[in-house]
Amino acid sequence: MTPIRFRSTRSEQPRISFREALLQGLAPDGGLYVPDTIPALEASTWNGAADFSSLAQNVLEHWIGTDVEPNALSAIVRDALDFDVPLVPLEGGEWDGIHVLELFHGPTLSFKDFGARMMARLMSHFLRNEQQHLTILVATSGDTGSAVADGFAGQSNIRVVLLYPDGQVSPTQEQQLILRRPGVTAVAVDGSFDDCQRMVKEAFADPALRTRGLSSANSINIGRLLPQMLYYLEAVRSTGLASPVFCVPSGNLGNLTGGILAHLSGLPVGQFIAAHNANDFFPRHLTEGLTVYRPSRRTFSNAMDVGVPSNFERLRFLLHPEELRRLIHGVSISDEDTLVSMRRVYDVTGYVADPHTAVGLEAVRRYRNIWGDEAPAVVLSTAHPAKFPDIVRRAIGITPDVPPQLAQLQEAETHVVHAQPEVKALKEILATASDERFS
Ligand SMILES: *Cc1c(COP(=O)(O)O)cnc(C)c1O
Secondary structure, three states, X not given: OOOOOEEEOOEEEEEEOHHHHHHHOEOOOOOEEEEOOOOOOOOHHHHOOOOHHHHHHHHHHHHHHHHOOHHHHHHHHHHHOOOOOOEEEOOOHHHOOXXXXXXXXXXXXXXXXXXXXXXXXXXXXXXXXXXXXXXXXXXXXXXXXXXXHHHHOOOOOEEEEXXXXXXXXXXXXXXXXXXXXXXXXXXXXXXXXXXXXXXHHHHHHOHHHHOOOEEOOOOOOHHHHOHHHHHHHHHHHHHOOOOOEEEEEOOOOHHHHHHHHHHXXXXXXXXXXXXXXXXXXXXXXXXXXXXXXXXXXXXXXXXXXXXXXXXXXXXXXXXXXXXXXXXXXXXXXXXXXXXXXXXXXXXXXXXXXXXXXXXXXXXXXXXXXXXXXXXXXXEEEOEOHHHOHHHHHHHHOOOOOOOHHHHHHHOOXXXXXEEOOOHHHHHHHHHHHHHHOXX
């Protein structure tokens, strides 16, 4: 199969390989990498697969072609995607016909595990072949950091340094971040998230550091996007649902962009719903045609607190304005309605949703009431409720069951370095952490 070439959203040339797009992250012109052409897949590509990892391999082969040999790709996929992706049907009253696609059974209990684990293994594969080394530097305020730390831990030729604001992440998030992992250094910065981001930016601007191989692993990397197509196909493969409505709790729109890529390559989808919290830039763009950015606001579904969604540029590239508005219905849900949604679904069906999933459940409920669309609907569940015990308790008065991934953290060994909010401190850490391990 001929591998797909990638180009920047901002210029037609150059057209580069998947490997180059993956290792570069952001295009030199500041644009995001997008496929130059989209492979047309037969339904048998997903429906004919025996299980999720075979599906993943069948589909990715059409994108990556021979850039990664089939045996290597098979090993990467089986190692990265070694957890369940169940589709749970809700039952009772207005919830009949609505399914929850649980994307939170990976090691850090959020859907970010799909992208981070695949990206890490693909990068490590290319670097090992070329005997290169890379340091991944990330500033994080929560979910992304632990998914990246887990995804890259123990991968050869790569180490991770991740910065978070000391005392400003939840206790569970902090436990997940400071878990001792091979090749990972967690840095608690005596400052804010903005300080962490500034330190990372300054490190990237430093020529001496750049030549030593620094990279970021943020949500704009194409290596995170391709794996985020796969579970849309899996939902259809495992149930035979025809042209479902997919409802996606959204922030930076990376998850939704994965669904759009799946659809453009052949998956029949009736409608996409972009479910946002009070950060309503995208729903407003869809209904009013405005492109007005506002600073992000804090909500209960904090992984979706994004003022300027980075993948908006990709969506505008992939779809014409009319197509965008026809295919995607945007909804914004307040914090108050997020709690009501958690209660409503729990009371009728017994299902315990996390606040991000609750935004999606309320969005699909409203969509069905307004449009009378009774097609089967799939709500992507992006995080495990046990990551947000306080909000769940406040909404429905019970404490969610703690899955083994979290229970183990209580006894696990931790490792954290403290730093002042200056790039000088980060440079010292980069110099010493380099001796630690490049397995
Ligand atoms: C990152 C995240 C989202 C938002 O996903 P995007 O791809 O940024 O739209 C939603 N829910 C959870 C739990 C997340 O971690």
